[in-house]
Amino acid sequence: MKQTAVVICPGRGSYNSQELGYLARHHADQQALLAPIDAYRQQQGQAAVTELDRLPRYAPDRHAAGENASALIYACALADFAAIDRERYEIVAVTGNSMGWYLAMAAAGALEARAAITLVNTMGSMMQDGLIGGQLVYPVVDEQWRADPARQALLDEQLERVNQRPDCQAYLSIQLGGLRVIGANAPALAALMASLPPSGERYPLQLARHAAFHTPLLTPVSRRARSQLPASLFKRPGLPLIDGRGHIWQPLATDLKALWDYTLGKQVVEPFNFSAAIEVAIKEFAPDRLILLGPGSNLGAPIGQELIRQRWLGMSDKTDFKQRQADDPFLLAMGLDEQRQQVVPG
The missing domain is CATH 3.30.70 (Alpha-Beta Plaits)
Known part of the structure; x- marks a missing residue:
């Protein structure tokens, strides 16, 4: 019998030196997914994500620059999403943290492949001439x-x-x-x-x-994004989407203009409540597992902290969470090899 799972997409800061080579290690067979991303990037005069991933050394000035980091994380996360064993897991909802909201929309089908890399790359490149705050x-x-x-x-x-x-x-x-x-x-x-x-x-x-993401300081970015990214990029998701307020966008009840307006408006200039997204994920969907896409696993602690705040599965502190993760992990992070093996086909 399949287990149910809510999938969580990572945000900025999840591709660091230890993640260098993530695509090569885990997704060398996913060229059908990665090639269009590389082609789009090359059309923009930017380095291909597979080229960045194959570099012999991690270079912060290059890998962590917004215009590169966003696309790298997107490629890794979406390839991980495609690798989930669907014979074992039924995905019942998708959410993400900060930039992970764009990835969640892509995973849930609210953005087709071309639209997704256009959105991710455009937003990631907005401040290549200088960060705001x-x-x-x-x-x-x-x-x-x-x-x-x-x-x-x-x-x-x-x-x-x-x-x-x-x-x-x-x-x-x-x-x-x-x-x-x-x-x-x-x-x-x-x-x-x-x-x-x-x-x-x-x-x-x-x-x-x-930058000072999710604050009024990014109002100019929101205005530019609205002028460059039309509502026609969006479509109704195939899976429920939990946004940065804890609101659920249902497949048959999503207003596309409202989705565009939230994504390029409030989501950019108002606080992102990842804690609320996790609370809604566990309470509304009661999944058997949470699956955190790679690269990296740095959202593991914040997710654990929210599970503790909710006293989910009887967890009341860090010791409880770590013991649960050791015995029968509720949170499966694909960026950790031992947990990844419980998510991908054997």
């Missing part, structure tokens, strides 16, 4: 991934203080499980990095080569 990450959970109201209050207080300065603009960008991603202009980022107390060894963490 940046992002930092700060935790609002304790070491056991349990909600910590004091940390949330501290972050809220620092945001309020920084925004009182006339040169600063800082906004919630992404609710990412037990993490909060803040999008801000350069003065606000500097002020927050200086004022937020260290948490563990990593935070506050400023994300390299990330």
